[in-house]
Amino acid sequence: MSRQLPSIELLQAFLTVAKTGNFGKAGEQLNLSQSAVSRQVAQLEARLDSRLFERHTRRIVLTAEGRSLVPVAEQVIGLLCDASHMLATVGRxxxxxxxxxxxxxxxxxxxxxxxxxxxxxxxxxxxxxxxxxxxxxxxxxxxxxxxxxxxxxxxxxxxWEEELIPVCSPALLAGTTPQELLKSARLVDSSMDRLDWRRWAEYYPDSTGIDNAHLTFDTLESAIVAVKCGQGIALVDAVLTDDELRSGQLVRVHSGRIVTGxxxxxxxxxxxxxxxxxxxxxxxxxxxxxxxxxxx
Known part of the structure; x- marks a missing residue:
């Protein structure tokens, strides 16, 4: 069966002639001579054993077989173009x-x-x-x-390697000092085990109060949102909150930092x-x- 199938070049020549109605115009589009296009159409007709065009002195007209072949050729060429594009973008x-x-x-x-x-x-x-x-x-x-x-x-x-720093909203800090705020404010946790603030107490003893309340979340994002809303102080990744720190939405309340590993x-x-x-x-x-x- 593979020997009987027409090549894509023959189908493309046929379809271009069918759309332009002229061998010369088809040749211009395909960058071929008029005679080369005519030969390709003749080869396709021989391969299919069907006459696809009625050739007149001044014009050519599709036969019934030619008209039935047009949508098939369009589909075949369209599928090939899609496949070519898909292969060209593989890995992109x-x-x-x-x-x-x-x-x-x-x-x-x-x-x-x-x-x-x-x-x-x-x-x-x-x-x-x-x-x-x-x-x-x-x-x-x-x-x-x-x-x-x-x-x-x-x-x-x-x-990057995570470094945690203590931050709060500017509104929470208004009217007090960072030292006073750390002693009294709610400590916002980004994990249920409260590990980060326990580490902080080891690195910076006496920087927080002995009975600070805690607000605990299971994600860093939730903790950051809570802090931006003025609900307390959180230990946050310096890189992930860089935009808020640069814009002033968050402020740092202590120069210390924890390198978590x-x-x-x-x-x-x-x-x-x-x-x-x-x-x-x-x-x-x-x-x-x-x-x-x-x-x-």
Missing amino acids: SFSLRAHPTMAARWLIPRLTTFYGMHPQVNVSVDTVYHRFPDFAFESIDAMVAYGTATWPDFEALQL GRYTLVYPRRVKHSSGFSEFLEWLGQEAGLDAART
Whole structure:
């Protein structure tokens, strides 16, 4: 059957002649001579054993067989064009899994810059963070992991190491001093174990009061929102709250900081490192992380 199928060049020549109604105009569109187009149509007619055009002195007219072939040729050529485009863009799209807070506060706002530099690359962001992906079976190409783990079986790009600083809203600080506020204000926790404020008490004893109330959440994002609403003081990642600190929506209430040992790291299988699209993203992400490290 494969020997009987006409080539795409013959179908394209036929369709162009059918639409222009002229061998010469079809040749101009196809960058071929009039005689070359005529020969291609004749070859298609021979292959299909059907007459596709009635040839008159001044014009050509589609036969009934030719008219029935037009939509078929359009569909075949259209499908081939779609497939060609799909293959051309393979590797220009990739999926990334990231922590919801990190994605919302750091990654997604910066993607505007990335798309401005690489408009042909598409990034899908997955925030199902509770599970490390199985790169062999899931449609995830990379993950921004948080923690102290190392990744000997994967490529890894460290973005930044977490440093926690105490912040509050300017309104909460009005009329008092940072020292007085730390002694009396509600301490906002971003994890149910209240680990960060217990660490703070070890590093900076007597900086807080002996009976501060606590407001506890299970995510950093919730804690940041609560603090911006004036509900207390939270220990927050300096990088993830850089915009609020620079704009004055949050203010720092102590010069101390806690280096938790936690790191935000881009982890990915070696096979995707040089793939088109991801390689551009990898270079850009490293530059963005470097700029943040220098600023903070």
